[in-house]
Amino acid sequence: MKHRFCPGYDDPPFDDLAGDYPGEDVYPAEDFRTEWGPIFHRGRLDGSARVLILGQDPATHESITRRILVGEAGQRVQGLLARLGVTTSYVMINTFLFSVYGQSGGNRHIKDSAIAAYRNQWLDALLVRDEPEPALCAVITLGSLAKSAYHGWATTRPDRAAALHLATLKHPTYPESASAKGGITLAAATAALLEDWNAHLAGLRDHVPPEAPVIDKPYGDTWQDGDLVAIPEVDLPAGAPSWWTSLEGWAQRTGTTAQLKRATITVTIPAAARTWPPIGD
C-alpha cells in the first residue's frame, strides 16, 4: 500500500448519517451554502480517535476535498494536535454541516433544534460507544459556536460528558475574523489566539495519550515555522491529489458579482506542485 486514504462512510452508523442529512428545510439557503453539499468529517471513524475536534463550518478547500478542516484553519489545528503527540488518532466534525453564508448566519442558527438533533447523532456515534472501551478521552471545541453546540450535546449525555476532558479554544481563524471586524489588530488577535491555545496545552496533554513524541514547546506570540502542519493523506478520499494536503492555499471563491461568487470556486494547483515539464504559450 503506497497511499493511505479515508475509507469514508461505508460502516454503520455513518452510512445512515451520510445518507440522511438535513437539507434546506433545516439549513436555510440564505444563511448556509447548501448548494456545495454537506461535508461531514475528517479523521477516524473506526473508534480509534483519542480526541474529538468540533469545528465551525466548512469553506472553499473543504468543498473540493469533501473533508472538513483541510484549509488553513485545519492546518493550524493539525499543528496543535502535533504538539499533543497526536498525528492521526483524532476525529473532527463541524457545528454546521454547510458553510455559513454571511456574518451572522451562524449565530442566528446555533440554537436550531433540527440542526442540533443531527449534529448530536454524530456526537453520539463518536462519543458514546459501548465496545470496545472508548479511546476518545478529550474534546476540543473551536470558537464560541462549537462550544455552545458541544454544551447542547453534553446536557443530553451528562454521564459521558463528565468523563471527557473539555478544552474550549478560540477558533483557529479568530485572528483574521476578529481583526476584520475592527477593534483589534491581526497581530494582537494572533497573539491572543496563541496565548489561549497555550493555556489549554497542559490540560490536553494530561488527558490525551500521545501516539508520537509530544512537541513540548509553547506557541510564540506570532505563527512560527512548524506551527502549521499538513493534513495527512489518510484523512482524504482515495486518489486525492498530493497538493490537497498542501500548506499553500489552492481554492478560492471567484466570480465578478456576489451572485457569481457564491456559485464559483476556482482550484489552482500551488506553484510548488506544478511539477510537469514547463509549457510554452
Add this chain to the structure above:
Amino acid sequence: MKHRFCPGYDDPPFDDLAGDYPGEDVYPAEDFRTEWGPIFHRGRLDGSARVLILGQDPATHESITRRILVGEAGQRVQGLLARLGVTTSYVMINTFLFSVYGQSGGNRHIKDSAIAAYRNQWLDALLVRDEPEPALCAVITLGSLAKSAYHGWATTRPDRAAALHLATLKHPTYPESASAKGGITLAAATAALLEDWNAHLAGLRDHVPPEAPVIDKPYGDTWQDGDLVAIPEVDLPAGAPSWWTSLEGWAQRTGTTAQLKRATITVTIPAAARTWPPIGD
C-alpha cells in the same frame, strides 16, 4: 436513507487497488495530468454490475467528483445504458487512470506494459470472480484505445473473455474530437457516432438482462431530447452536491497561460442550481 452514495474503495481487492496505483514513473507528466490524481471508476464494485464500460481517460468534471464519466461523455453513455434498460447495474473504468495531456499522449502509451498491468488488475477484479456466479456478461469499449486495452486483457484471460459479449463502440465524444481534427463536420461525425451505437444496440440487448424497461428506440442522426441521461446520485461520493449529476457543464479549465490552464479548474454551479435567494451586488 434519503440519499444514496458510492461507498468507494473500502472492500478488497479495491482497497489495495486504490492504495497502490502507478505514479509518474509509469504515467509520464508530459503526457498525463498526474497532478489531478488518479480517478478510478464509477458504478458498482459489489459484483452486481451486468455490463462493464471501458472508457478512455478522465477530464475536468471527473477531477472534481473523483468518479469517471460524469461529464458530457458520461451522460451520453448513461443514455446508452438507459436504452438497454440498465440504470445502475454497471461499472466503468478507464483505459488511463489520469487525464491525457495533448493530442497524441494516449496513442503513445497504449502499449505501455506497466499501465496495462495495473489496468488488468482492475479488469481481473471486475470480470474474473469465482463467486457468486458473475453477473457481468457484456463489455462496452469506448473508442479505439479502450478497444485495444480490452483486447490486451482478453489475451491474458481468453476463457473468461470468450464468455463475454463485446461491443466496441465509437467514443462518445468522437463527434467533437473528429470534427476538431478536420475532414468531417460535427454533424456528420455525430450521425456516424449514433449510427455506430445503433448498430450495437441489438447485440447488447441480447446479452444484458435489463433492470428497467428497455427503451426500444434507435438514435436519430442528431442528439435528441432524452439521449443524455443524468448520472445517478448513487454513483457519486457521499454528500455530493446535486448539480454534480447535472446535464449542464459546470467545470472548465481556466487560466490565462497554457501553464496556468494546466493548473486550474473553475467550478461554477449551473444557473438552474443557483436556488439561493438572489444576492445584490
